[in-house]
Amino acid sequence: MADNLEHEGYFGSVEYSSRDGLLHGKVIGINDLVSYEGTSVKELKEAFEGSVDHYLETCKELGKEPNRFYRGGFNIRTSSEIHRELSIMAERKKMKLNELVNKAFDYLVKNEDKVLNQNKVEQ
Known part of the structure; x- marks a missing residue:
């Protein structure tokens, strides 16, 4: 980090x-x-x-737990166009939308610097 x-x-x-x-x-x-x-x-x-x-x-x-408890669920707001594209992508890959988004999250976590630094250059 x-x-x-x-x-x-x-x-x-x-x-x-x-x-x-x-x-x-x-x-x-x-x-x-x-x-x-x-x-x-x-x-x-x-x-x-x-x-x-x-x-x-x-x-x-x-006797208190020091860490924040994370449920593993949260709401994401995006545009209707992105929602549509992701839904179509998931269907084409025969995946649930949640599974597709989790794969994207996994990629982001493993490649944080590469992905986030790339976005800074493109802006």
């Missing part, structure tokens, strides 16, 4: 505030808000790691 911090299997965002002159971020993929800040990359990384460790310790003490 580019431009993110990683520690103990958790990821953190990296943002810059020109108003404060600080780097800051939050742990992503959890139900709670855990944030951190620093004046340098080294300080930000140390603050992130300390925040993750403290969060995990607190969850353990409280």
Whole structure:
């Protein structure tokens, strides 16, 4: 995951505030808000790691699951044209639309940088 911090299997965002002159971020993929800040990359990384460790310790003490629960289902909004094209594609391949979309998601997850960087160039 580019431009993110990683520690103990958790990821953190990296943002810059020109108003404060600080780097800051939050742990992503959890139900709670855990944030951190620093004046340098080294300080930000140390603050992130300390925040993750403290969060995990607190969850353990409280007997709380630290990770966000993902059901595996969510709504996707797209244009009627894309919906139509995907439905036709799925039928041609003798697949359910859900199966086709999941294959696309699998490809995106495995090729994140390639796919997302390609889109930046095309825009």
